Amino acid sequence: MDISIIETSGLGDRSYLVSHDGTAVVVDPQRDIDRVLGLADDLAVRITHVLETHLHNDYVTGGLELSGIVGAEYVVPGGDDVDYPRRAIADGDWIDAGVFRLQAMHTPGHTHHHMSYALHDSAGTVVGVFTGGSMLHGTTGRTDLLGADHTDDLTRAQYHSVRRLAAELPADAEVYPTHGFGSFCSATPASGDASTIGDERRTNPALTQDEQTYVATLLAGLSAYPAYYAHMGVINAQGPAPVDLSMPEPADPDELRRRIDAGEWVVDLRHRRAFAARHVCGTLGFELSESFVTYLGWLHRWGAPLTLIGESEDQIADARRELVRIGVDRIDGAAIGDPRAWSGSEVRSYGVATFEDLAESLQADEIAILDVRQSGEFADGHLPGALNIPLHELIERIDEVPRAHVWVHCASGYRSSIAASIVDRCGDRAVTLVDDSYENAEKLGLTT
Template structure:
């Protein structure tokens, strides 16, 4: 048996291709299925099964499309009841393949009600379990993604599910879908894969014996839920359409279609030097699609602004993974266009700015990050809330505002929005709020704006 992982860093997820004697099982694939099917073809593998462990909240699944294209049998949790043909996976009812390969569904509700893990048996011996969003490496999948009112009940079910999986043989390989960087996990896991024995010995959540205490710990520190999550479940019930074309037309900046949202994907310093008024700056990185899905409207087509040579196909792929398919084109030349700008500053320069009289500081991190350090007197508004609620009350557009997060990525996004509201932002880049707070420890609070959270 061989297991080929496919890591998607921006989503914090891993898909898997399991290969046994030329037979393949594809588990939890994202929508861009060519990378999975290409790997199978390179290995001369016949795809026998495609399986989803649950109705995914964080991406459009590619399982249905992969099964349709290859003729593989599509396996879905029995409780998912999607609107397309599939084999329903019932608890402990084996699904048999060739060459001694068996998938044994194990109902593991918690992350979602229908969640099902798949125990892999070769010639009757359990060798691996695809645990999806149930048992993770040093952690567990979140149980609050379907709403606060169901979170406690699902957490108690998650407790039972984790212990159900922990009863498997110790040498069984644990292959979770969610991992570091995913908003579907309740804590920061370690390596991508593990074993039942290692989790039984070291996963702190498995040490909690009482379901109520487990639920309390799991839900003690609520994390934000990306806005696009509420769209993914219904899409995956219906079955997502095939990937859109990655070839988008090059447009002239002076002749953009009406009623589009412009997304500037250039590096922050290039964007800061001059970008189209009203555009949202989300520099291309692994989590480009996640931030776009969280912050942008699904009702409005997108136009990208890119540097020549930037990987536009990668941007379109990331957008498609979260269901943003309407990309009208890309602009690579802003010559002659009216632009606006903001300033980008390193830590030393930013500290000098913050010490000037009248300068305001805006912290756009999530509240759970405040314990790492804050700038006294700063305004605080988590980046997605800035897009929904607008700037904090009292943030004065006539005074400079230094925007900070942990590295400058979220601050640059915030700066593009603040600029549209008439503010003159300065972005702290290459450092974060804790480092800035240390530099300002001797500066009186009033020179940083004297503002409240």
């Protein structure tokens, strides 16, 4: 039996294709299903079933479209109210793929109706379990995505769900979670790239702590999560539209200028340092990297116009693929090339520095330090005198940023690069991007 992992690193998730002897089952597919179809073709297998562990809160599923294209049975937890035909799976039900089988295990916590699927080989031995947002590697899925009224009950349910998995499955069964590789659906950061039930018995807080300690620790550690999560469950319950990965319509320089002047978002995908060195006045810099889709989806107002600027068609296409995964289907246009080629647009720049440069400036100049990390990160240590506005709050709180020379930092330089472009867009503050690791600030003795 082969278990192929389909990584979606930008969202911190995994999908799986389980195959043997020409038959395959897919678990929690992302919306860009061409990756799944291509893998199935490479393995020369026929997909008979598509399984969802839960209605996802961090991405739009590709399960409905995939099952329709390949003629597979679409399996969704039975308690979820959806607007399309599917097999409503219940605790203890079996999915029979012929040469292997999976048994549904109700594991509420991440959601009310969450299912895990225990994978049995042809001899009936449990060889793995697909745990979705329940048992993750060294942690569990977060329990606050359905609202404060449900959080305490779901947290306690999560504790008992993980304990059920540990009690009923063998120690050598592999654990295959959907979340936990950087996803905000994880209650705390996951650890490691692989795990077994035996490993989790030794390390997972739901299995090493008593219930009260687990609940208190999980609730205390929950941080903010992306705003676009509010729309994912609704889309997944209604049934996502077929995916569209086509190139957006080109936008000429005059149209770009009109959109910027109208206050629309025109997003530059180039590297953060390239943006700092030269960008069109009024644009925003969201470097196309692993964190791109999370933060663009978090900050951009849902449904508002969006235009992309990139160095190549491939860059635009990659950004579009990332965005459709979270339901941002409307891309109003795209432009390709160097900002200097866009006539009629003012080109701006700002400085890029390290924490060592910041230390020197603290001695010589009157500057303001803007820390855009999460409040929990700030509480663990920060630069004295720094103003903490988490990146996801910056647009609403921009008036709190001093009209001075603002040095912007985060933990690595990515979030601060977005923040620097937001501050620069206002045009009334000098900006320097600290593109450096926060560990270097600690080594220099700059932090509390």
